[in-house]
Amino acid sequence: MEYILGIFILSAINLVAVLGLSVLTGFTGLFSFGHAGFMAVGAYVSAIVTARCGLPFGWFNYVIGILAGGLAAGVVSVGIGRLTLKLKGDYFCIATMGFGEAIRLLLNNWKWVGGARGWESIPIYDGLAKIIPFVIAAAAVVFSWNLINSRQGRNMVAVREEELAAQMAGINVMRTKMVALVASAILAGAAGALLANYIGFIAPKTFNMVKSTELTIIVIFGGLGSISGSVIGAVLLTILPELFRAFSEWRLVFYGLAVIVIMVGRPKGLIGGQELTPTGIRKMLAAGKAKREFAKASREGGGR
């Protein structure tokens, strides 16, 4: 039971980070290689808050840690965004990669937080506090859902589709990208904080590039531009590896292969660009029906 609860808690934590990346990559079209860096900032800040500051609030320390972690990642992302958001395409990817790695290497050399060996004995909160990851995950879903369906969200999609046209239509591209990056970093930071206080041990190498790419893989698997896809992707890709523990060294082999196959064969992933809401499902069914009818009509008409 403890084990199963643990898997669900990990899914919830992954979900928070994946939603952050989904907003950035899936909806705004910015590809970040350094998201683990934001998670690292959140994790270390939360660890400092909960382990070093001597706060007297019991499990509420946890909440403060998460808020502080998310906030810190957000602040860092504003600085990074200022420097990198004007870069296009590959340059942005490489710049985020540089920042992610730089954050990791800085932590490696910072002895006060354990350096490269990592930091043990971060407070773990038991009892009712086990609910907190689920509460945060639910809040993250609501937050990103509202963000995507706001004016800001529509601007993000416009920027993703055609930056120049979006700019011509009066959208402040820089501001839109910045909001996406900061929202994304806050979620990643909160996820890092949750992780630190769930496992009780963090090391810089937990937040390396492989972690960043794993998050991206989950977003792609679920489908670019879909919140429900990211939710399903995060839960599935946390639970499935647990079921196939015996093949754990093949996990990333399949992930890599899956990414290539998805990109080549079905770029929208599981349910890219669609949502599992009543309206969304109706739309999906209608589209499927229209497609079948079109195929039927073109088969019948092909005889001419």
Place this chain on the structure above:
Amino acid sequence: MSQFLQQLINGISIGSIYALMAVGYSLVYSIMNFSNFAHGSVIMLGAYLGYFGMTLLGLPFGLAFLFAALGAGLIAIALERLAYKPLRQRNAPFLYFIITAMGASIFIDNFVIATIGPTPKMYPAIFAQGPIVLGELAVGRIDLAMFVISAVCLLALIFFIDFTKMGKAIQATAYNMKASALMGINPSFVIIVVFGIGGALAGVAGVLYGMKYQVFPQIGAITLKSFIAAVFGGLGSLPGALLGALLLGLIETLVSGYLSTQYRDLIAFLILIAMLVVRPTGIMGKNAEDKA
């Protein structure tokens, strides 16, 4: 002074390896306009090919090099055919190319971990132990070989690009793929050649790097350095990649020599970020403004 000269020699030797990696990456970028993040995995496979060529097949040193270069070149071409070509034909957004490259890199690296295993392997000793001593300076034999072999490969590449018909075709395609296709250059063939050359150079770089250190599945992470070098010199520019790689090698050895090895990578990434902020096109890169 002699310590400085010594660092200079070490820096040029490691820089020449970065250059071998960076030109392959830069060549592909100049034609396809996307970062082939799977380049590091090809380097890693080259290192393994050279290792198995020497140990399992018992090839002599020179042949093992050719074997690794050919094998890595073919792998790079296969990667292009299987993963990138379908995207190209569909005119997929550039984001898809990067994601696919990342997927390919994860796939290859972890496939090697799952099959060959993560334990590092040592190349058989090829050169006599002990450095060549010139007065107060000591040059490692492997370092010297790294420099000489890289320099020969790079000179051959420069000759190929500048003085052969195929090289001119590559330049034309890099300048404008559509227009050069209208002039009768087959872009698909140019892309195969570019991936083949990039892969072959990656194979050579992998063998040299494996000889100097060890062979292990994460060896490809060293290409992060070649990305930095390529961005530093200017993405898509061959002379830029060369210059960037040599400068990066020098800066790295000077930092580890005079400051601390721990800060070496950090400073490399800070240089990358500073360069991207101040001058994203690098020292001699082409203008990236129209690249949305």
